[in-house]
Amino acid sequence: MRSRCRSYAAGAALWLGAAAAARAQAPGSAPVTNAFGDPASSWAHILRHTALTGFWILFPLIAIAEVLLVYVIFKFRRRPGRKPATFHENPGLEIFWTVVPLLAVLVVGLLSHGPLHFYDETPPPDLNVMVVGHRFFWEYRYPDYGIDFANKDLVVPAGRNVDLQITSVDVIHGFYVPSLGIQMDAVPGRITHAWFNAQAGHYEGQCAQLCGPLHGEMWISVDVIPPAQFAAWLQANASPAPAAAPAQPAAPAGAKPASPAAPARPRPAGLAKEGL
Numbered sequence: 001m002r003s004r005c006r007s008y009a010a011g012a013a014l015w016l017g018a019a020a021a022a023r024a025q026a027p028g029s030a031p032v033t034n035a036f037g038d039p040a041s042s043w044a045h046i047l048r049h050t051a052l053t054g055f056w057i058l059f060p061l062i063a064i065a066e067v068l069l070v071y072v073i074f075k076f077r078r079r080p081g082r083k084p085a086t087f088h089e090n091p092g093l094e095i096f097w098t099v100v101p102l103l104a105v106l107v108v109g110l111l112s113h114g115p116l117h118f119y120d121e122t123p124p125p126d127l128n129v130m131v132v133g134h135r136f137f138w139e140y141r142y143p144d145y146g147i148d149f150a151n152k153d154l155v156v157p158a159g160r161n162v163d164l165q166i167t168s169v170d171v172i173h174g175f176y177v178p179s180l181g182i183q184m185d186a187v188p189g190r191i192t193h194a195w196f197n198a199q200a201g202h203y204e205g206q207c208a209q210l211c212g213p214l215h216g217e218m219w220i221s222v223d224v225i226p227p228a229q230f231a232a233w234l235q236a237n238a239s240p241a242p243a244a245a246p247a248q249p250a251a252p253a254g255a256k257p258a259s260p261a262a263p264a265r266p267r268p269a270g271l272a273k274e275g276l
């Protein structure tokens, strides 16, 4: 039980460290921020609040346990001429150190239930986007507008519910945008879901599953823009052709290539094979 508490604290400390590091980046360099340093969606705010609440509930217990441990190590260490105590088992103490952490974990579990339910229940979406992972770039499809492109920023409206249907055509990738609080695997042959409602801004992420040699360059960029601007973007990019017969992915003019090996890849044959 105590080790579980410790791992929570270690995780929280890592997150906080990452948040501090993200803040330390020079302005304008578009660092990969996270839900602790830069929560940018309704879910990311809830995630941050829940994690920090859990941390502050568990932290005193961890601190007490560690202080007691250090105290016992020094106070009862072996010394010449001193005989060790021979007692063992102390039911009162054992019940105490079992029940208190159990209650703490139960409280944290109950606190997490509402937020997890919130995230699990996708609200009626204002925009559907299909996210397709490829080795080594991301493809985005807007099925309601006949838009399909790769190697460019995902563009979505601010303050609207965006539902992502996530899949892959080759290996398992991970769609991970920390500031939006989203991390979801892209699994071949399956469609996974994530949703968010974000404030305007530019957010960076990265593939979160080790998917091959260029995994480290499989960046994700999300542009969350005001709804009016998004409507104009839709108008400029929407294809008159039905989504069932999409054009080749948009030319990457001005777009960030996903990798040196894949500056402008045509739509892979795997897509059709997978029926996607």
Ligand SMILES: [Cu+2]
Binding pocket: 133, 136, 172, 173, 174, 207, 208, 209, 210, 211, 212, 215, 218
């Ligand atoms: Cu990947």
